[in-house]
Amino acid sequence: MIYKNYPMVSRVVFGRGSFNQLDEILTPKRNGRNAPFIFYVDDVFKGNHWLTSRITLSYKDRIIYVPTKEEPKTSQIDQLVEDIILEYSELPSGIIGIGGGIVMDIAKAVALMLTNKGESKDYQGWDLIKHPAIYHVGIPTISGTGAEVSRTTILTGPERKLGINSDYTPFDQVILDPELTKDVPKDQWFYTGMDCFVHCVESLNGTYLNAFSQSYGEKAFELCQEIFLEDTLSKEDAQDKLMMASWHGGMSIAYSQVGVAHAMSYGLGYLLGVKHGIGNCIVFDHLEDYYPEGVALFKKMKAKHNIQLPQGICTDLEERQFNTMIDVALSLEPLWENAIGKNWKTVITRQKLLELYKKM
16 A cells, blocks of 8 residues: 655745744745745735835846636646746746635646656656655735635636646745635625535545545534634634635645535636636536535525525537537546545446536
8 A cells, every 4th residue: 555645835924914024934945035925815905015025136037917717728838837937037936825725726737847847748647746846925906716725727628628737836835815805796705615515525535535635624623613603703813714715725635635516616617717626516506416415515605694606507518518618627537536435437427427517
């Protein structure tokens, strides 16, 4: 038996206002005046001086605002890497991602592709990266995705939606400041929070489950129920706890795997551009046969917060479009093996997936 030798984020700081320590954390990592820090910031913060005024720029450092209406594409990563190579004479001192899962995935992918030749689509899969990334930092401004702790960066390529999963992907440093999540819109808060909840359900019900992933998954699951079903928490406590749930949920799947909702959500994301969090919710809503208790709790949370999920997004699709989504979903073999077991191919048929997609 060979056990996973899993790389974790080597440094993390947690606390309200800890974002103010960013400059102190980065300064020792600077490699000279020609090696800038590149800050990728969610464009929702453009003009938001409360956040951006606390980013200290020196020498050739640069803030790049990232639009987050669509999930990151491999072509977008390649362009960002090319822009850096053409503009600077030296590799950056570091890449810092400030935002939700999309921005953090972009930061991880750019940091990897600056040291690995070729196009990012060539590295979609497991353990294809050969060289360590440059120094990279993740600062979540929304909680739930687990992107701050995971060894993957989810990208939509020309042929599939699949992460760059590697030991070199995790951040070198993470800053967890719950205060940064204070202005998240309610529906977005719910969708990313449910991404965390689904991580826990899929991990805790999977065949890959072990005591390591279980201990993190159970804690995150408990926190999600407290945050989304109880009325006892102050807004600040809820922000603190959801940030911790996100971290624990990400750690849980790091040593196991996700399952049916994520596999099918990747299909929706690839074909229709449905964002990851909401995609998980749309799929999970129909998975009573696989996760009965988790889906019942999810529906309870959805009702409590008066969340209306998009309906009928697959109504007008043609057969070839359904086939594309099914192909993408079925390509994620570790997810199916975790969800169903080694014999998953005899259980999960194209017809079964077609019927599920048609309900959405």
